[in-house]
Amino acid sequence: MSSEHTLAASARRWALELTRRRSVTGTADEASFGPWLAERLRREPAFGRAEVWSFPVAAGDGRHVVAMLIRGKGRRTTVLTGHYDTVSVSDYGELEPFATEPDALTGRLQEKLQTASSAAERRARYDLGSGAFLPARGLLDMKAGLAAGLAVAEGFAASPGEGNILFLAVPDEEANSAGARAAAQKLPSFASEHGLDLVAAVNLDAIADDGDGSDGRAIALGTVGKLLLTAFVAGRATHAGFPLAGLNAAVLAGAVAQRVEWAPELADPGWSRATPPSLLGIRDDKVGYDVTTPGAAFATFNVLFVSRTPAEILDRFDALCREALAGVLEQLRRRAVGASGAGPDAVAEVPVLRFEQVAAKARSASPGDLEAALAEAASLNAPLPERCRLLTERAWRASGLSGPAVVTGFGSVPYLPTRLSQRQDAQRLAACCERAAREAAGPTVRCTDVFAGISDMSFLGEADESSLALIGANTPAWPLLGLADRGCIAGLPIVNAGPWGRDYHTPLERMHVSYGFEVLPRMVDSIARRMLQPC
Incomplete structure (x- = not known):
């Protein structure tokens, strides 16, 4: 034979x-x-x-x-x-x-x-x-x-x-x-x-x-490489009968989702089959029906890349978020003309922060809170993006910051x-x-x-x-992944x-x-x- x-x-x-x-x-x-x-x-x-x-x-x-x-x-x-x-x-x-x-x-x-x-x-x-x-x-x-x-x-x-x-x-x-x-x-x-x-x-x-x-x-x-970009949106919840008294987090998140979906700015030019980004999930913080507008929302986006660095990708994502938020605020201001209530005129802009900035403020304002949250997240039987959502929400609350704002980062294994x-x-x-x-x-x-x-x-x-190092600092569940800034990749010449x-x-x-x-x-x-x- x-x-x-x-x-x-x-x-x-x-x-x-x-x-x-x-x-x-x-x-x-x-x-x-x-x-x-x-x-x-x-x-x-x-x-x-x-x-x-x-x-x-x-x-x-x-x-x-x-x-x-x-x-x-x-x-x-x-x-x-x-x-x-x-x-x-x-x-x-x-x-x-x-x-x-x-x-x-x-x-x-x-x-x-x-x-x-x-x-x-x-x-x-x-x-x-x-x-x-x-x-x-x-x-x-x-x-x-x-x-x-x-x-x-x-x-x-x-x-x-x-x-x-x-x-x-x-x-x-x-x-x-x-x-x-x-x-x-x-x-x-x-x-x-x-x-x-x-x-x-x-x-x-x-x-x-x-x-x-x-x-x-x-x-x-x-x-190809893959990142899961995340946007945690903090709004201002209000009674639905007085919508101009707040700023709906789900609306802000929707604007970000619309701007990022298929955005050519995030398609890698170094790849002949460059795949544009796509929304993988979006949800608000409400767990049941009531007439209060959502106070927070969370969106995740799949991004494939070959030649760009994660730093470049996150910079571009932040810029797209700022553009989307500025656009939706301007639109809401036009719609609010003649209506009663403060409305979006009271908001000059929606800042875009990174998770590492919010986490630093949280550790300063409420020492030990994030570590306790990580211990809780480790015991959860939940996907990594959901753990990252919960940890970002916890960091936001502990930081003492107030909305509206968007916190960007990563939500899974890079x-x-x-x-x-x-x-x-x-x-x-x-x-x-x-x-x-x-x-x-x-x-x-x-x-x-x-x-x-x-x-x-x-x-x-x-x-x-x-x-x-950048990815780890902006991935809330990073300590749970067993990855380090160095030495966690074998570095072998490899083909498929x-x-x-x-x-x-x-x-x-x-x-x-x-x-x-x-x-x-x-x-x-x-x-x-x-x-x-x-x-």
């Missing part, structure tokens, strides 16, 4: 086995998957001489990072990594029992799609009928990627050569990348203790392509962009990827500058940590090479079979082995 055929068979076997074991983010299945996988790797005859272990994401956290080291000759080591958590299977409806069973799901999904009405459903019916795609929750995103890594590791274990392979499977990528963050902080000490030089990493995450596959057949030499540096191993990795893409059999594979999906590469790759398919995170999720099981493992094997050769 040829080595290529063995790689493909191994990739298929691992992909189906991993997919059938459910691991939805935030569930007991995700928590149990890590220990199960570690034990499964220990029992695999092909990995009889490998070192396999796991460690928790954090003390008391039930989720585990799984690691396997296969030694060859010398210190040079390539890391093959990916996440094992998936989004929910509940959206499959009556097909949920088969959501992680690719073979059983295929026929049932085809039958259901016989009455397809949407373009996406008709395309899925054609894809499945052609036999070129295989459906299942998590197969595309991204257990087929992990399977490609395991197939390469299996081949290396059978015929170890120069260097070493370190396989890492992590949880929580679909939420806050807690697994990758934990791995990134442990990798330097682990490498030192085991005598390894970590020269490169290949992230194995999925690529979506609704077209002919030319975008999906790609090796990405960097990744994902920094990565790109290959000028370091020797980074440039060598780029060359290895170009060669692997050229040598891939079948349709053309290309190298691209940016992986457009949010990924663990941000914590494992060569991201610029210089912005973390993963399976491609369509409609992940939907019941139509499906993977292109020949690329995922044949081309991808072959390319990853080529990249990994070439990077292990002595310089």
